[in-house]
Amino acid sequence: MATIKAIEGRSVHQIQSGQVIVDLNSVVKELVENSLDAGATSIDVRFKNQGLDSVEVQDNGKGIAPDDYETVALKHHTSKLSSYEDLTSLDTFGFRGEALSSLCALSKFHILTARLEDGAAGKRLDFEVSGRLKSTSVASAQKGTTVSVDEIFYNLPVRRKELEKNIKREYGKVLSLLQAYACISVGVRFSVSNQMVKGKKIVVFSTKPNTTTKENIVNVYGAKTLLALTKLDLHLGMEPSHGPSIQGARNWSTQATDRSMEVQVQGHISRPVFGEGRQAADRQMFFVNSRPCHLPQVSKAINEVYKSFNVSQSPFIFANLVMDTNSYDVNVSPDKRTIMLHDQTALLGSLKTGLTDLFEHTDHTIPQSTL
Ligand code: ADP
Ligand code: MG
Numbered sequence: 001m002a003t004i005k006a007i008e009g010r011s012v013h014q015i016q017s018g019q020v021i022v023d024l025n026s027v028v029k030e031l032v033e034n035s036l037d038a039g040a041t042s043i044d045v046r047f048k049n050q051g052l053d054s055v056e057v058q059d060n061g062k063g064i065a066p067d068d069y070e071t072v073a074l075k076h077h078t079s080k081l082s083s084y085e086d087l088t089s090l091d092t093f094g095f096r097g098e099a100l101s102s103l104c105a106l107s108k109f110h111i112l113t114a115r116l117e118d119g120a121a122g123k124r125l126d127f128e129v130s131g132r133l134k135s136t137s138v139a140s141a142q143k144g145t146t147v148s149v150d151e152i153f154y155n156l157p158v159r160r161k162e163l164e165k166n167i168k169r170e171y172g173k174v175l176s177l178l179q180a181y182a183c184i185s186v187g188v189r190f191s192v193s194n195q196m197v198k199g200k201k202i203v204v205f206s207t208k209p210n211t212t213t214k215e216n217i218v219n220v221y222g223a224k225t226l227l228a229l230t231k232l233d234l235h236l237g238m239e240p241s242h243g244p245s246i247q248g249a250r251n252w253s254t255q256a257t258d259r260s261m262e263v264q265v266q267g268h269i270s271r272p273v274f275g276e277g278r279q280a281a282d283r284q285m286f287f288v289n290s291r292p293c294h295l296p297q298v299s300k301a302i303n304e305v306y307k308s309f310n311v312s313q314s315p316f317i318f319a320n321l322v323m324d325t326n327s328y329d330v331n332v333s334p335d336k337r338t339i340m341l342h343d344q345t346a347l348l349g350s351l352k353t354g355l356t357d358l359f360e361h362t363d364h365t366i367p368q369s370t371l
Contacts, residue, residue: 033093
């Protein structure tokens, strides 16, 4: 008798969803990215009980069209990508069409949405666990979309317990991520609040729709932080070398070896005299073409150079790597936080040289206003 059988659809959906939405961080990341992709200039993130009870993200973006209500939360349904080839010229955060369907599988989930042409008559959308639309009802809503995720992981007891146990740390990680989005997103107003079960609603931080990342940093971290910083503006040119350094890179990655690569590193970093005075991991933000991501090797390289000028402190880092979309791959993990950089070794070498040069020419005196 055959022992190999297909896994039943609902179970497959749950298994896959648990890889897209791995923790509280991924919930918030997916919702905020959707708001940014929808062209929002105002984003409110509201937590209840640090996210354990509820996470709500409200935006003033373009809203969801009635024709899309049926498909909005279906797996692999997206308005952002239609073929594999589009991945190389991607200019949206999302593209896999998995976040909303995964949230349907792992939380109590609903959407409120209204478009400009709908006036104040918005719609509330409720979904099955599978992501299929269950019902729509009229609800008052401002232009834009509000996505509510209640009791995340209520049906995955182990993960739910872990989250409850580590909620302080998890919530801290989420705030760092939101700070990164708020700093990089020029022209977007962010407001982040939390309400504990018996407490008042507290605004954790907020930004104005500023025109520069510098102003965003002042809103998030305070004006004092800025005094310690110097501008990062490195132009790194690398000669072509020998193919992708990580196995499994896609074909187009190999094509990119034919050309020399140019990377600009833009942002702000502490001047060596002005470290944060402690391990500032929550104040080190890395982006590739404005997409917040994990860049452990880049982080290590920058911290090493900094250490060679200031042994006792860690820098504030806000570093955006601007590069050709052909020179990296964001489709490495379902949560898209890991990025595969083409020719990373050459990039790191060039980065270290550029940064050392910058620090050697940086003013090492302490500004009067901080003395
Ligand atoms: P992806 O972002 O990869 O497309 P998602 O599951 O996150 O997949 O979202 C599915 C679709 O729902 C998006 O492609 C978009 O069309 C729509 N959508 C999601 N969130 C919003 C939002 N805040 N405003 C407008 N449309 C949205
Ligand atoms: Mg998305």
